[in-house]
Amino acid sequence: MKVFILSPHIDDAAFSLAITISRLADNNIPVTIINCFTVTKWTAIPVENKEIETVSRLRKNEDAQFYKNISENINIINLDLLDAPLRNGYIFQNQPFQPNELELIENLEKLLEQHVEGLLLCPLAIGTHIDHAICREAVTRLYTKLNVIFFEDLPYAQRIGEDQIRQHVHLLEKQLAVQLLKYTISSKICKIDKEQAIDVYESQLNDEIVSEIIAHLNAMEGERIWGEIKSIELLRSILPD
Numbered sequence: 001m002k003v004f005i006l007s008p009h010i011d012d013a014a015f016s017l018a019i020t021i022s023r024l025a026d027n028n029i030p031v032t033i034i035n036c037f038t039v040t041k042w043t044a045i046p047v048e049n050k051e052i053e054t055v056s057r058l059r060k061n062e063d064a065q066f067y068k069n070i071s072e073n074i075n076i077i078n079l080d081l082l083d084a085p086l087r088n089g090y091i092f093q094n095q096p097f098q099p100n101e102l103e104l105i106e107n108l109e110k111l112l113e114q115h116v117e118g119l120l121l122c123p124l125a126i127g128t129h130i131d132h133a134i135c136r137e138a139v140t141r142l143y144t145k146l147n148v149i150f151f152e153d154l155p156y157a158q159r160i161g162e163d164q165i166r167q168h169v170h171l172l173e174k175q176l177a178v179q180l181l182k183y184t185i186s187s188k189i190c191k192i193d194k195e196q197a198i199d200v201y202e203s204q205l206n207d208e209i210v211s212e213i214i215a216h217l218n219a220m221e222g223e224r225i226w227g228e229i230k231s232i233e234l235l236r237s238i239l240p241d
Helices: 012-026 052-070 099-115 130-145 162-176 194-198 207-220 229-238
Strands: 003-007 031-035 075-078 119-123 147-151 181-186 222-227
Touching: 003 012, 012 031, 012 052, 012 119, 012 147, 012 181, 012 194, 012 222, 031 052, 052 075, 052 194, 099 130, 119 130, 119 229, 130 147, 130 162, 147 229, 181 229, 194 207, 207 222, 222 229
Parallel strands: 003 031, 003 119, 031 075, 119 147
Antiparallel strands: 147 222, 181 222
16 A cells, blocks of 8 residues: 655645654555645745745755654655746635646646555645645546545644534535545654654744644644545555554
8 A cells, every 4th residue: 555645835744744644654654745836935934045946945855854754765756836926926716727727737637647546645725725726626636536535734724613624625525426524643642743843844834833733733633634434444444543
């Protein structure tokens, strides 16, 4: 069994799934991280050099260190796509997908179909960030061909109420014509401390973001995911409680 994690940006997989990734690694499950929009100059704190090449390299280095701290065997693929602010000047999706976004969706769909096998973890796209929405749309187009589990995007999931999260999931269920069940990857039997683990993303964290991520972890007592029963059971078979 192989596990692929679709991360819109460098850090999204870590912020949302650090516990899950660590437990997969502890169980010797091959994990591949697919970072999509990795050409960027976005930082959460001021940095000395805001040039695109410098920030992109900084973020890749932070990401590499995070996964190295967990396991030497985690594979990282950086697709080096332009992130939203560089691509079209906006971050949040307030309109239907534009032609260039539809092209990105189509290309990502083809890449995933060719290379993903086993289990794919995909963002729910909570928070309407356009890059997260693009990732999810590519996966929904392939949904019947893959074993897919959706994860709650952090810190965005912490910024809305439980009713809003469930409504978000309900709309996805209608789109896919399936029933998605919730399941929590427990943090109680994990060897890492999530707050310490994600601290390597220095350029992307401030006190507020850290507190949101950890508050969600504490409220869930782990990391919550959503999927059809067959996909949840597949994950549980390789990652027992």
